[in-house]
Amino acid sequence: MSDHRQGPVRSEAARIAVLEATARLFATRGYDHMTMEGVAAEAGVSKQTIYRWWPSKGALIADCLLERRLLPDQLTLPDTGDVRADLTSWIATIFRVLDRAGESLLRSLIAAAAENVEVGQRLHASLGMESSLTDRLRSAIDAGELRADAPLAEIGEALVGSLILRALSRQTVDEAGAARFVTAVLGASRA
Amino acid sequence: MSDHRQGPVRSEAARIAVLEATARLFATRGYDHMTMEGVAAEAGVSKQTIYRWWPSKGALIADCLLERRLLPDQLTLPDTGDVRADLTSWIATIFRVLDRAGESLLRSLIAAAAENVEVGQRLHASLGMESSLTDRLRSAIDAGELRADAPLAEIGEALVGSLILRALSRQTVDEAGAARFVTAVLGASRA
Amino acid sequence: MSDHRQGPVRSEAARIAVLEATARLFATRGYDHMTMEGVAAEAGVSKQTIYRWWPSKGALIADCLLERRLLPDQLTLPDTGDVRADLTSWIATIFRVLDRAGESLLRSLIAAAAENVEVGQRLHASLGMESSLTDRLRSAIDAGELRADAPLAEIGEALVGSLILRALSRQTVDEAGAARFVTAVLGASRA
Amino acid sequence: MSDHRQGPVRSEAARIAVLEATARLFATRGYDHMTMEGVAAEAGVSKQTIYRWWPSKGALIADCLLERRLLPDQLTLPDTGDVRADLTSWIATIFRVLDRAGESLLRSLIAAAAENVEVGQRLHASLGMESSLTDRLRSAIDAGELRADAPLAEIGEALVGSLILRALSRQTVDEAGAARFVTAVLGASRA
């Protein structure tokens, strides 16, 4: 009748400790100076326990991303009724929060995404590409701010892509720069 | 009496061998499975010779980028008089050439850029952000295809950024997709 | 009222399975490539069941030795009435049976004995040092083959010791070699 | 003309440090609680440097044995003109020096020999089986203490074998015991 496994169950405490240690070390050291041994030590867990549940460093990051442990809550896209202002402040906030000078969290995420499929996809989702960003744009259409036939997906990718490109070439984006992006990309779609 | 250095000068043969080996291994193994020891062996050169002239793996890649050893010639932006067609085919070509299934050259470049300043900046330039792309857009203004006040830099970043975002999330871009990007981003600037 | 334990008793099936698995793995892999986890798996038993009843790998081996599961029956010392012939053929048989080229059972036993007290003592007994060998020598005295004051214990140790030394230095002992040992050691005690 | 390799030469300092650390740890911890990492740390050397020159723990021990770093000098077989006394005191000394109660150096050597060919052979040699012991016996023949046809090799193996057997079964050998061995084994060969 029952198909439950027998034996001890996965330790939730260990799982949490690992994810927290990962988030902490990722934020402080960056993707490629974060080591599995470091995570194990920081989490007070044996290396084997990590490898038992996560096949690689990338999977660990992806999991943190999935559980919203890497990106602060401030990064949620606001909805004040003014798309342009909302997108502008969102972009500026992302940069302010994630892209410190030397070791940038955003750049670390990009590095992780570049070498791990799962992270790539989770990052895509986490930046709102799969819901919140297009949702926001759609609500702008409903509000009559954008034309009904505006290419939402492309607009979203253009905005987030610009962001990532800037992070890669070590250029910051301030409020004014963000506004320029938004204007350039949204221009054609104004109602 | 003389202030000339004495002894042999830098071996051009070694320099070429290293850059070629780097390009070869970068293309086959990707950025982070490419090792300095591997390059030395492949180039038939000692490790010391590499470290004497390049401070890091990133610098090696950046140098290859500078000497146009990593990106094939096909990637130059065409100028047929039709901006939209030119940009579309350029984007599609980049994807066709750089983004093979498993080990993508584009993704490797992104990884390298993410962890090395120099590569980040060289990549930015190599993708045309510093001249050919904006040049092409400017010539489109001259030809009356785009409005005189079109935000060239932002348009360029949006296009290239979209590309990179797609590479990171493992989605391909075909001719049609490229066209959608171009339309979305250029829309506002049509003359 | 009662001081009987309650609950099920020790599973004889598990006990047998463990000892058989131990003997099998000890013979095939040798002492130090035999693992507790391997024994548990081979026996279809949980690790805990092993550790519940045996404190260590050594104890497991010692127990196998005690139950005569490691050494084949052929190794019993014959008694044909001719001590020299009996001892000679016994030694030769031990070597023929226990000391195959690469992974020698005899050498594995020595390794086990070297790092575990109990095994050391069980091995000592199993090789006849505590009864059958001295018994045989004593019966040779009774038969008038040896002098009444022959130092039985020393003779036994000399014979078995020679054997072990040969096993350690990877030299085989054939019938002729065995005969030489017996002659050398028994020589002084001929009646 | 020259067939010399070029490049740096093996560091003698590292070699010595490793052998000394090995001898030290072998003596204090015993064969199987001596770890490669421990040796590396104790020697102030990287693990890789050990593995570059020695394939295994056994090889390390064998090398120490070869360089006479494990067995103290006191163990050389004396030659006072009285074979029986010499052998007796030699055996007693070996036991006094090598076979402390808990962790016996002799037993560790046996364990090492049991699982490593090279150690087995080096140990055989180090205990004098290949020269000093048979030399001593031969000189006893010359001195007329033993019969000319005494089986030297067998006598040697019987003595050393008895020793090893005693070490394995955790029985000590004092002066009197040693004397009994010598008498038993040499008895037949008295001139």
Add this chain to the structure above:
DNA sequence: TACTAACCGAGACGGTACGTCGCGTCTTCAC
């Protein structure tokens, strides 16, 4: 009949050590 302790399998856990890889520095010899 129900309770309850001791058994059993499975296997997760914190550890220690393994043997390997690549780093960036260094030393040696040849040109």
Add this chain to the structure above:
DNA sequence: GTGAAGACGCGACGTACCGTCTCGGTTAGTA
């Protein structure tokens, strides 16, 4: 003064077993 060769100290990798532990299920005895 370069360059090839490659040894060195170092740090991390991913794996193998250790011995302990926690599970759910099963099996005797009481009570």
